[in-house]
Amino acid sequence: MVPRKISSGRYKSFSQLIHDKFIYVDKTKAACLMAEQEECYLLTRPRRMGKSTMVSTLEYLFSKGTEGTEGLYCYDHWRDPNRYFVFHFTFNAISAKSIETVKHGLIKQFLPYAKYFGIQIDHDSDIDTIFLSLVNESLVKLSDHSFIQEHPELQDNERHFCTDKVVLLIDEYDAPLTLTLDNRELFDDIKELYRVLFSTLKNLSCFRLVFLTGVSSYAQTSIFSGANQFKNISLNDEYATCCGYTQDEIEHYFAPELENAKEVLDLDYDELMAKLSYFYDGYLFTQLGKQDNRSKNVFSPVSVSSFLTSPINGFINYWSTTGAQSSFLLKLLKLCSKTVKSELLKRLYPDISTYLEQNSPELLEFIESCYPVLALEINVDILNIDKARLIQFSINRLTVKLNNISAVSAQDAIAILFQSGYLGIKYIKGQIVYLGLANIEVARCLAELLTDDVLSTLGDKYNLTDLYKTLFYDGDAIFASLHEGGDSLAKYLNLLVNVAPVDLFAPHNRENVVTFIIFILMRCASIAVSTEVQYVSGRADLVVYKPDLKILVEDTVIEFKLARQGENILTKLAEGTKQVIDKRYGLSVENPNPYRYCVVFSNDLRQVGAIEAINADGSSKTVYISDKLNEDGTVNSQLLPSKE
Numbered sequence: 233m234v235p236r237k238i239s240s241g242r243y244k245s246f247s248q249l250i251h252d253k254f255i256y257v258d259k260t261k262a263a264c265l266m267a268e269q270e271e272c273y274l275l276t277r278p279r280r281m282g283k284s285t286m287v288s289t290l291e292y293l294f295s296k297g298t299e300g301t302e303g304l305y306c307y308d309h310w311r312d313p314n315r316y317f318v319f320h321f322t323f324n325a326i327s328a329k330s331i332e333t334v335k336h337g338l339i340k341q342f343l344p345y346a347k348y349f350g351i352q353i354d355h356d357s358d359i360d361t362i363f364l365s366l367v368n369e370s371l372v373k374l375s376d377h378s379f380i381q382e383h384p385e386l387q388d389n390e391r392h393f394c395t396d397k398v399v400l401l402i403d404e405y406d407a408p409l410t411l412t413l414d415n416r417e418l419f420d421d422i423k424e425l426y427r428v429l430f431s432t433l434k435n436l437s438c439f440r441l442v443f444l445t446g447v448s449s450y451a452q453t454s455i456f457s458g459a460n461q462f463k464n465i466s467l468n469d470e471y472a473t474c475c476g477y478t479q480d481e482i483e484h485y486f487a488p489e490l491e492n493a494k495e496v497l498d499l500d501y502d503e504l505m506a507k508l509s510y511f512y513d514g515y516l517f518t519q520l521g522k523q524d525n526r527s528k529n530v531f532s533p534v535s536v537s538s539f540l541t542s543p544i545n546g547f548i549n550y551w552s553t554t555g556a557q558s559s560f561l562l563k564l565l566k567l568c569s570k571t572v573k574s575e576l577l578k579r580l581y582p583d584i585s586t587y588l589e590q591n592s593p594e595l596l597e598f599i600e601s602c603y604p605v606l607a608l609e610i611n612v613d614i615l616n617i618d619k620a621r622l623i624q625f626s627i628n629r630l631t632v633k634l635n636n637i638s639a640v641s642a643q644d645a646i647a648i649l650f651q652s653g654y655l656g657i658k659y660i661k662g663q664i665v666y667l668g669l670a671n672i673e674v675a676r677c678l679a680e681l682l683t684d685d686v687l688s689t690l691g692d693k694y695n696l697t698d699l700y701k702t703l704f705y706d707g708d709a710i711f712a713s714l715h716e717g718g719d720s721l722a723k724y725l726n727l728l729v730n731v732a733p734v735d736l737f738a739p740h741n742r743e744n745v746v747t748f749i750i751f752i753l754m755r756c757a758s759i760a761v762s763t764e765v766q767y768v769s770g771r772a773d774l775v776v777y778k779p780d781l782k783i784l785v786e787d788t789v790i791e792f793k794l795a796r797q798g799e800n801i802l803t804k805l806a807e808g809t810k811q812v813i814d815k816r817y818g819l820s821v822e823n824p825n826p827y828r829y830c831v832v833f834s835n836d837l838r839q840v841g842a843i844e845a846i847n848a849d850g851s852s853k854t855v856y857i858s859d860k861l862n863e864d865g866t867v868n869s870q871l872l873p874s875k876e
Contacts, residue, residue: 238254238540239255240537240541243284245288257477259285260306263290264305267310270440270441272433272439272443272462274444275443277445277517282475282533283404290318290441293310294399294440295315297390315391315393315394316393316397316440321341322403323404324407326407328407328408328411330418345366353365359429363429364432371395399440399442401443404445404447405446406446406447407446409426413560449466467518473528475533493543508531508536510610511539511673513531515532517530518660519660521662525657525660532550532551532671535550549673549677550673551653567640567641568642568649569604571645573599576604588745594735595749606682610669610670610675624664625646625667626663627660629647630650630651650667655667655668655670656671676758707779714787717829721831721843728753728754729838730838732749736838741835743833747763759779760776765789768815772812772818774792786822786826788828789818789829790831791812792808793833794834795833795834795835795841798866800865800866805841805843809852811830812846813852825848828847828848829844829855839858840856841867
């Protein structure tokens with residue numbers, strides 16, 4: 233295949249995309265919709281979702297009209313007969329070291345336009361005064377026939393040039409605020425500067441359209457208190473797909489690249505699309521609770537384009553946490569994890585939560601160190617969605633109401649993580665959204681970030697270094713261990729439980745606590761796994777689902793047993809094996825022959841004592857027996873681990 237030009241990371245303007253023969257996914261319908269009204273719009277989307285391209289699209293259509301857009305939606309649907317002068321500012325390059333550097337950065341944004349119109353800027357004036365003067369004096373120049381004559385670019389078009397209206401576009405308006413989220417004083421200073429600046433917009437009638445983009449919405453703070461004419465379209469259904477790629481768009485615009493990826497990776501079409509979805513899908517920006525919102529779901533455009541450019545690299549992470557290594561992000565994740573632990577985990581495992589709080593503060597601390605936020609579901613299918621493993625959240629709270637940065641609540645944290653793209657809407661019912669991790673790419677980026685934090689804080693205490701390397705960087709090896717069984721499976725499970733506090737195998741402990749620790753650690757590894765999965769005749773302790781699939785199909789099913797002090801491990805093994813066979817755990821239409829095991833842990837050994845592999849036909853084979861057992865299945869007391 234002759235490679236086509238794909239924009240896979242670096243920003244390309246709308247003009248570059250359509251004139252330099254890049255593959256362009258047509259998003260001009262959203263631009264046409266916005267242009268139908270004289271309006272002030274606010275659109276928030278996670279980073280690298282295409283906000284800047286939408287800004288550039290509006291700039292092109294308002295300043296040039298539809299020339300060169302043949303074949304695009306806008307060519308036949310752009311209704312404005314005029315052209316306009318466009319002010320286009322980008323705030324993401326503004327230094328936020330101090331309020332002075334922010335003001336300097338804003339003035340630097342104004343200077344090219346001041347030079348174009350021959351306007352002198354008084355650097356000592358307030359920023360609102362400078363902006364107001366710039367706009368008003370620009371309008372005077374645009375009404376001056378001699379000035380128009382000196383600038384052929386303003387005349388050279390079939391469309392009439394409007395001299396009394398201008399367009400204002402501000403990209404990444406919130407960047408300076410986001411950079412100072414952990415500095416309350418500076419944040420408040422910038423917020424006040426913004427309030428004054430945006431308040432000037434309310435008193436100006438010269439704007440044909442005002443369009444602001446950003447990652448976070450601070451629309452309910454005092455920033456916009458004097459400019460309440462802004463219409464927040466971030467969760468408007470009509471604009472749900474204005475940034476990002478839908479699956480239909482990927483299949484339409486990138487058909488040759490998909491065929492190439494199939495060949496390179498030796499996948500059939502359904503497998504390829506399932507993997508693409510698993511890694512890069514999961515964003516939904518609407519508040520309408522339809523039965524099936526999948527048509528509104530969007531993929532990360534940078535990630536999809538980067539993958540299709542070099543499929544030989546596989547499904548690697550392109551959506552990085554660049555610039556997100558801040559103490560504030562970690563604060564958000566910790567707050568969100570507390571919510572997950574207190575609400576989700578208690579809802580799913582009330583007996584375990586109560587037990588841990590009453591009997592094992594060390595185990596509780598260990599669970600918290602693993603960041604329960606990573607236990608949220610990732611890709612879920614509408615037919616078998618498990619809403620119990622998602623955060624329930626009011627739609628109205630998805631807009632951040634952040635006035636006091638030092639008192640960020642767990643609710644604020646969840647909203648900011650959604651707006652930042654770490655959490656995604658999986659299901660909507662009425663005014664309630666159900667949030668999970670956006671996709672596996674984001675989950676792994678988070679895991680890498682949190683690993684560094686965990687290892688720096690609790691790593692020495694719980695000896696987590698080797699564990700986290702296994703969890704977060706070698707998913708294929710985890711499935712290999714599950715499939716191989718025997719020594720390999722025992723080694724993996726021992727790795728998980730042996731980093732937990734010794735109290736995990738206290739005499740009074742129960743097997744469901746051990747199961748839960750394994751579950752939470754596997755979820756931290758971004759593995760699709762559930763506990764207490766209901767089948768016709770009973771509940772399986774642990775089910776691991778096939779990777780890279782949107783629907784949940786059983787891959788590995790494990791029944792755990794815990795042999796207490798002095799109990800015979802082989803007797804426990806036989807008991808658990810019979811339970812799996814009799815109750816037909818894991819057998820389904822989608823996969824009639826999953827990997828099935830009974831695993832017996834020993835309180836005495838504090839590790840796996842024996843493993844039985846169980847076939848679909850009911851036959852079984854013992855694939856692992858600890859070398860610390862006697863022939864009769866009891867523990868060799870001389871080989872017991874130290875009590876310390």
